[in-house]
Amino acid sequence: MPLLNILGYPTIYETFAILPELLLVLFGCAALVLDVLLPRERKELTAYFCLAGIGTALLALWQVFETNRIRLPFTVFYGMIAVDGFSLTLRLVALVAAALAIAMAVKYLDVEEEQHGEYYALILFATSGMMFLSSGVDFITLYVGLELMALSVYVLVGYLKWNVQFHEKRGEKSSEAALKYFLMGAFSSAILLFGFSIIFGLTGTTNVEQVAGLLPGLFKANMLTTTGDARLMAIMGIALVAAGLFFKIAAVPFHMWAPDAYEGAPTSVTAFMSVGPKAASYAMLARIFLVAFAPLRVTGDPQIPGWAVMFGVVAALTMTVGNVAAVTQQNAKRLMAYSSISHAGFILLGFVAGNEMGYAGAVFYLMAYTVMNLGAFGVLLSLRSEERVGDKLDDLNGLYQKQPALALMMLVCLLSLAGIPGTGGFMGKFYLFGGLIQAGNKWMNILAVVAALNVVISLYYYARFIKAMFTGKEKEEAPVTLSPPLHATIVLTVILVLVMGLYPQPFSQLSRFAVERLGPPTPPQAAQK
Amino acid sequence: MQLLGYEAFFFYMFAFAALITGVFTVSSRNPVHCALFLISTLVSIAGMFLLLGAEFIAGSQILVYVGGVMVLFLFVVMLVKVREEEVGAFSRQTTLGVIVAGLVAIGILGSVYTAQRSGFFKVKSENALVESKADPYSPAGKISTNTETFGADLYTRGALPFEIASVILLVAIVGAVMLARDRKQEEKYP
Numbered sequence: 001m002p003l004l005n006i007l008g009y010p011t012i013y014e015t016f017a018i019l020p021e022l023l024l025v026l027f028g029c030a031a032l033v034l035d036v037l038l039p040r041e042r043k044e045l046t047a048y049f050c051l052a053g054i055g056t057a058l059l060a061l062w063q064v065f066e067t068n069r070i071r072l073p074f075t076v077f078y079g080m081i082a083v084d085g086f087s088l089t090l091r092l093v094a095l096v097a098a099a100l101a102i103a104m105a106v107k108y109l110d111v112e113e114e115q116h117g118e119y120y121a122l123i124l125f126a127t128s129g130m131m132f133l134s135s136g137v138d139f140i141t142l143y144v145g146l147e148l149m150a151l152s153v154y155v156l157v158g159y160l161k162w163n164v165q166f167h168e169k170r171g172e173k174s175s176e177a178a179l180k181y182f183l184m185g186a187f188s189s190a191i192l193l194f195g196f197s198i199i200f201g202l203t204g205t206t207n208v209e210q211v212a213g214l215l216p217g218l219f220k221a222n223m224l225t226t227t228g229d230a231r232l233m234a235i236m237g238i239a240l241v242a243a244g245l246f247f248k249i250a251a252v253p254f255h256m257w258a259p260d261a262y263e264g265a266p267t268s269v270t271a272f273m274s275v276g277p278k279a280a281s282y283a284m285l286a287r288i289f290l291v292a293f294a295p296l297r298v299t300g301d302p303q304i305p306g307w308a309v310m311f312g313v314v315a316a317l318t319m320t321v322g323n324v325a326a327v328t329q330q331n332a333k334r335l336m337a338y339s340s341i342s343h344a345g346f347i348l349l350g351f352v353a354g355n356e357m358g359y360a361g362a363v364f365y366l367m368a369y370t371v372m373n374l375g376a377f378g379v380l381l382s383l384r385s386e387e388r389v390g391d392k393l394d395d396l397n398g399l400y401q402k403q404p405a406l407a408l409m410m411l412v413c414l415l416s417l418a419g420i421p422g423t424g425g426f427m428g429k430f431y432l433f434g435g436l437i438q439a440g441n442k443w444m445n446i447l448a449v450v451a452a453l454n455v456v457i458s459l460y461y462y463a464r465f466i467k468a469m470f471t472g473k474e475k476e477e478a479p480v481t482l483s484p485p486l487h488a489t490i491v492l493t494v495i496l497v498l499v500m501g502l503y504p505q506p507f508s509q510l511s512r513f514a515v516e517r518l519g520p521p522t523p524p525q526a527a528q529k
Numbered sequence: 530m531q532l533l534g535y536e537a538f539f540f541y542m543f544a545f546a547a548l549i550t551g552v553f554t555v556s557s558r559n560p561v562h563c564a565l566f567l568i569s570t571l572v573s574i575a576g577m578f579l580l581l582g583a584e585f586i587a588g589s590q591i592l593v594y595v596g597g598v599m600v601l602f603l604f605v606v607m608l609v610k611v612r613e614e615e616v617g618a619f620s621r622q623t624t625l626g627v628i629v630a631g632l633v634a635i636g637i638l639g640s641v642y643t644a645q646r647s648g649f650f651k652v653k654s655e656n657a658l659v660e661s662k663a664d665p666y667s668p669a670g671k672i673s674t675n676t677e678t679f680g681a682d683l684y685t686r687g688a689l690p691f692e693i694a695s696v697i698l699l700v701a702i703v704g705a706v707m708l709a710r711d712r713k714q715e716e717k718y719p
Contacts, residue, residue: 018689025696032703078686118707125700132693144693151697155704178708228649232640239636 014076017064017083018135020057020091021128027053028124035117046117047106047485050124054099061091073517075137079207082137089363089514090134090283093370097276098127100374100489105268107483108381112266114160123272126152130280137291139196139206142284146248147189149280153273154182157265177264184247184257192244198237199292202230208292216295219304231304238293238307245288248281251348252317255341259325262337267384267391270333271377274340275370282347282366289351290359290518297354312352312443316450318345323457332380333391335461336373339417342458343369349432349451353444358435359518363511365428368416368500372425375413375493379406382486387478396465398474406480407469409494414462416497419455424500424507429455431508540580547573560606568599585676 015022031046031053038045065088068074073084081087102120109115125148132145158178200206203214218227218234243254250258262270289297289307298306322342329335347369350362382403383390400407416423429451436448482490500507547570554566571594578587644650683691 029699077689080686080689116707118703122700122703122707125696128696129693138690140687140690141693144690144697148693148697148700151700151704155700155707158708228644229647230644230649232643233649236637236640 017068017076018081018132019060019064020095021131023057023060024053024124024128024131027056028121028128031117031121031124035121038117043115043117044106044110046120047102050102050120051099053124054095054102054127058092058095058099061088061095064088079209080138080141081132081135083135085513085516086283086286086363086518087135089510090279090366091131093279093367094127094130094134094276097272097279097370097374098123098130100371100378100493101268101272101276103485103489104271104374104378104381106485108266108268108384108486111384111386112160114266119156119159122152122156126156126272127276130276130283133280134283136284137208137287139200139208139288142287143189143193143196146192146281146284149277150185150189150248153269153277154178154185156269157181157261157273159269160266173264174266175264177261180264181257181261188244188247188254190244191240191247195237195240195242195244198233198240202234202237208287211292212294215293219296219299219301234296235304238296239310241288241293242307242310245281245285246314249278249285249344249347250341251314251344252321252341255318255322255344258341259334259337262340263331263334263391267333267377267381270336271374271381274336274377275373278340278344279366279370282362285351286359286362286518294518308352308354311348312447315345315348315352316447318342318348319451319454320345323454323461326461327457329461330393331391332393332396332465335393336376336380339458339461340373342454343373343417345454346429346432346451349436349447352447353432353435353439355435355438356512356515357431357438359515360508360511361428361431361435363514364431364500364504364508365425367507367511368424368428368497371493371496371500372413372416372423375490375497376410376417378486378490378493379410379413382406382480382482382490385478385481393464393468394472396468397472399469399480401474403480403482406482406490409490410469411466412494412497414465416501418459418462422498422501424497424504427501427504427508431511536580539576543573543576543580546570547577561603564599564602564606567602568595571595571599582673582675584673585679 027050031050034049035043035046064083068083073082075082102123105119109119129145129148129150129152132141133149136142136145155178158175160174196206199211199215202218203211205211205214215234218230247254247257262274265273289311293307296306297308319342322338322340322345326335326338326342329338343365347362347365350358350360350365352358353361379399380390383395383399388395396410399410412423416425419425419429433448433451436444436451550566550569550573554563554570557563557566571590575587575590575595578584578590
């Protein structure tokens with residue numbers, strides 16, 4: 001391979017490293033054309049075409065791993081894209097989330113009478129953005145990937161614009177949600193860019209690893225006398241980047257957009273955006289904070305706390321606010337929005353812990369969260385029919401009488417979201433809490449206790465779903481019908497949730513493989529939170 | 530960093546112009562005026578780029594933003610007939626917004642002030658964190674190579690992000706068509 005790289009230009013082998021993304025974009029473009037060619041009644045074929053595209057991308061991803069297994073990790077495209085365990089794992093998560101989200105949407109869009117190929121094409125484009133977020137190691141690539149993902153999702157949120165056939169309010173709500181999400185997203189992107197520009201100004205580079213090499217220099221005592229004090233500027237830059245990213249993952253106090261956007265969006269889009277873009281935003285957060293800003297996790301200077309303290313506070317707030325707000329919700333989608341906010345807090349615990357167990361736990365939790373949340377949303381999607389909107393908590397009433405198997409599968413997903421042993425959610429929380437306790441610091445132990453209390457609160461509102469399904473009196477006679485792809489998706493997610501809970505070794509190995517190179521070597525003395 | 534002579538004059542002129550027209554952009558109630566003020570903000574910022582020796586960015590800023598984007602804005606504003614903004618449309622959270630924005634501004638100014646006072650911006654020694662390249666202002670008689678460097682970077686390191694940006698544009702087009710089309714049009718052209 002080096003033979004071909006004499007000129008220093010990206011070779012065909014380098015392009016091969018982003019083959020999955022390229023395939024997704026190609027299939028997305030082809031889907032746009034296919035949609036025009038197909039007659040009105042056969043539009044759903046585009047969905048299967050896009051599923052085939054994701055399958056091809058999965059194969060390509062496997063090929064990328066297989067052919068480069070020995071020389072991992074490396075970067076391509078002038079250090080813009082990294083091929084390492086983290087990028088491969090997170091790209092896998094993105095592809096799986098997209099595949100499940102597409103399979104779920106087919107029937108739902110028929111009911112909404114909004115079956116268009118653009119929907120699936122946009123999901124493919126968003127997924128390729130998510131994959132660039134997972135593999136980008138340069139602020140520029142990361143930002144461009146983020147915008148590609150975000151822009152596609154803004155449009156998807158506003159997808160239901162002219163559906164007046166069933167609920168006139170619904171189209172309006174969808175547009176309102178899209179506008180709110182767009183404004184908030186654009187605003188947070190601006191904050192993020194401002195932070196990037198300050199960091200670039202201080203270090204003169206946008207590459208995450210070079211930033212990691214240069215940034216600590218600002219905090220060294222002997223550098224202060226020779227170069228001047230730019231510590232405050234560095235902190236300002238880091239704080240702005242953190243604020244922008246907290247918007248994207250909907251962490252408190254930047255979570256206000258999430259409930260409105262989740263409620264207004266078509267349910268199939270809510271399912272997708274609560275897992276895929278969220279996981280990708282976490283990938284970006286990890287790439288920036290666990291690589292670029294890793295040396296400043298703990299500064300060692302008692303006057304200037306590292307970012308671990310900020311993350312600890314934000315994690316505690318996010319879990320608590322999300323859970324407490326979820327308790328009183330009546331709308332199932334809104335409730336799931338708050339629940340996803342609290343899960344964002346749980347995943348942040350892994351960043352606070354700052355050891356391999358915490359990082360691996362965060363990745364494991366992302367995987368578990370992706371499947372269990374998609375499973376729960378799959379059941380909510382199945383409630384939608386010609387006569388029923390299916391986003392009220394009461395709509396679940398009597399599900400056990402109508403579809404016992406479906407109710408049981410929902411039960412598994414909910415128990416996993418709450419973190420009951422035997423499910424994937426439990427193993428994720430186990431690793432995250434284990435990471436915190438392993439760090440062996442007083443404040444981290446307190447944080448672990450706060451998190452454990454939050455698990456109890458979350459159990460309460462997940463139990464409301466369970467109560468509605470098993471004991472609730474059904475108000476509507478409308479039967480719950482499952483389309484084959486939706487059924488298959490829910491069964492698949494439930495199987496994955498159970499496997500992750502009962503036989504987690506392959507998944508924990510995968511998450512350990514992912515975080516091999518992240519983060520600084522664990523400091524001998526734990527963080528002084 | 531000390532500004533001297535004509536540099537200082539033009540810097541302060543452009544900086545104040547950008548700030549003042551920026552404030553007018555958000556405070557004026559007629560959308561056409563907003564767009565025009567935004568144009569003058571962008572022109573002032575292009576002037577700042579010129580002072581920094583980034584001729585290419587200054588030129589493309591004027592060509593792309595002022596020449597392209599803002600003219601499109603004006604067309605849209607005129608075609609859609611936007612009404613004048615009602616007073617107090619956002620009054621509920623204005624106070625909170627002002628407080629937060631003020632705090633962020635104080636933070637940024639404070640951090641820049643400390644860096645400035647401790648001499649961070651003056652450093653030119655080899656200890657400097659940022660390797661300051663040769664004088665960005667081309668000496669008289671020589672042609673600046675900034676644009677060349679910019680182009681070389683854009684076609685090597687920038688190539689991949691550039692291509693991703695083209696996908697973003699595709700998404701924007703598809704999205705705009707999707708959001709703007711309604712049922713009636715769909716029935717006419719399936």
